[in-house]
Amino acid sequence: MLCLPTFVGGVPIHMICRASEKVAGGKLVRLELEHDGSRILRAKITGDFFLHPEDALGEMEKSLAGMQINASEPEFSSTLAKVVQSESAELVGFSPEILAKLVVNAIATCEAGENK
Amino acid sequence: MKWRLVELEQHDAYANMAIDEAVSEGVAAGTSQPTIRFYTWKPSAVSIGYFQSLADEIDLDACRAAGVDWVRRRTGGGAVYHDELGEITYSIIAPEAAFPKGIIDSYRVICGWIIDGLAGIGLQAEFKPINDIIVNGKKISGNAQTRRGGVLLQHGTILYDVDVRKMFSFLKVGKDKLADKMIAAAEERVTSVTKQCGATRDELYGALKTGFTSGKEFEVGKWTETELSRAKELSASRYSSDEWNSQR
Numbered sequence: 399m400l401c402l403p404t405f406v407g408g409v410p411i412h413m414i415c416r417a418s419e420k421v422a423g424g425k426l427v428r429l430e431l432e433h434d435g436s437r438i439l440r441a442k443i444t445g446d447f448f449l450h451p452e453d454a455l456g457e458m459e460k461s462l463a464g465m466q467i468n469a470s471e472p473e474f475s476s477t478l479a480k481v482v483q484s485e486s487a488e489l490v491g492f493s494p495e496i497l498a499k500l501v502v503n504a505i506a507t508c509e510a511g512e513n514k
Numbered sequence: 515m516k517w518r519l520v521e522l523e524q525h526d527a528y529a530n531m532a533i534d535e536a537v538s539e540g541v542a543a544g545t546s547q548p549t550i551r552f553y554t555w556k557p558s559a560v561s562i563g564y565f566q567s568l569a570d571e572i573d574l575d576a577c578r579a580a581g582v583d584w585v586r587r588r589t590g591g592g593a594v595y596h597d598e599l600g601e602i603t604y605s606i607i608a609p610e611a612a613f614p615k616g617i618i619d620s621y622r623v624i625c626g627w628i629i630d631g632l633a634g635i636g637l638q639a640e641f642k643p644i645n646d647i648i649v650n651g652k653k654i655s656g657n658a659q660t661r662r663g664g665v666l667l668q669h670g671t672i673l674y675d676v677d678v679r680k681m682f683s684f685l686k687v688g689k690d691k692l693a694d695k696m697i698a699a700a701e702e703r704v705t706s707v708t709k710q711c712g713a714t715r716d717e718l719y720g721a722l723k724t725g726f727t728s729g730k731e732f733e734v735g736k737w738t739e740t741e742l743s744r745a746k747e748l749s750a751s752r753y754s755s756d757e758w759n760s761q762r
Binding site: 424425426428442443444445446447448449450451452455488490491 | 563564565566567570588589590591592593617618644645658659660661662762
C-alpha cells in the first residue's frame with residue numbers, strides 16, 4: 399500500500415492512496431484513490447482481472463467518486479455492487495467486496511500517514 | 515456453423531490486435547465468417563490486459579532497447595511477453611451464442627481444443643480456471659476473452675520455448691534484489707513444449723490445428739479486403755497509439 403500527498407505551496411491538498419491485493423484463486427487488483435480529506439475525488443482500478451462488459455469498470459470508478467472517505471466497507475461494497483447489477487456486469491477474479499476492502503485499506507494507510 | 519481457418523501468419527503487435535478487432539466487427543455485422551486464426555509476433559512484443567496500467571507492467575526502456583513493441587489488448591488478463599519464435603498465438607472470433615454463457619465454461623470449451631492439440635504431441639494438459647492450461651502442474655498456455663456486440667473473442671498463447679529471464683527483463687516484476695528468486699519461482703510455475711517433449715514448432719502447430727478443427731465444419735480461408743483495410747485503420751489509429759496504450 400502506498401499513500402502520497404500532493405502539494406500546493408507546501409500545503410497538502412489532495413491525498414493519493416494506493417492499495418493492492420492478489421485475490422486468492424483470483425487476480426491481482428490495484429486501486430488508486432485521490433481524496434481531499436473528506437471525499438473521494440477519483441478512483442482508478444487496474445489489474446489482470448476480467449470484467450464483462452469492460453465499460454462497467456469506468457462506472458464502478460465513477461461510483462466511488464464523491465463518497466465520504468469515512469464510509470464503511472459495506473457501504474463501499476454496496477455502492478459497487480449496485481453498479482455491477484445495473485451494468486449486468488460479470489467480474490472474474492475479483493469482487494465488489496475485494497474492491498471495498500482496498501478502498502478502506504488505501505484510505506486507512508493515508509490516515510496513518512504511511513509513506514508521507 | 516462453418517468456420518474459417520486462417521493459417522499461421524506473422525504480424526507486428528498492432529496488426530495482430532487490429533485483425534482480431536476487424537474480424538470481430540465483421541462477425542458482428544454478419545460479413546465475416548467465424549474464424550480460427552494462428553499467428554506469431556514480429557518483432558517480439560509485450561501485450562498487457564485491457565485493465566492493466568502500462569506504467570505498472572512494462573519496462574518501456576528495456577523494450578525500446580531490445581526493439582520489443584508493446585500493445586494494450588481488448589481483453590483482460592495479465593501482461594504477456596510474445597517472443598517471435600517462442601510461442602504460437604491463436605484467436606477464436608465467433609458469435610457469442612455458439613459458446614456457453616458462463617465465462618469459465620466458455621474458457622473450458624476453447625481451452626479444451628488446445629488440450630486436444632497438446633495431446634497430439636503427447637502432452638497431457640488440463641484446464642486450470644480461470645484462464646490457464648497446465649502440463650505437469652506448470653502453466654503452458656494463458657488465455658483471455660472478451661464479449662462485445664454479441665461476438666466472443668478469445669485469444670491465447672501456447673508456449674513453445676520460454677526464456678523466463680528474458681521475459682522478465684521486459685516486465686516491471688523482477689527488477690529488484692529478489693529477481694533471481696523470482697525467476698527461479700517463475701521457472702517452477704511456467705513450462706513450454708520444449709521443456710516437456712521433443713516436438714518441433716511445426717509439429718505443435720499441426721497438432722493445434724487438428725485440436726481446434728476436429729469435429730468442426732471448416733475451410734481454410736484468407737482475410738477479406740474489407741477486413742484488411744479495417745485492420746490497417748485500427749492498427750494506425752488505435753493499437754499503435756499512445757492514447758490507447760497509455761489509457762491506464
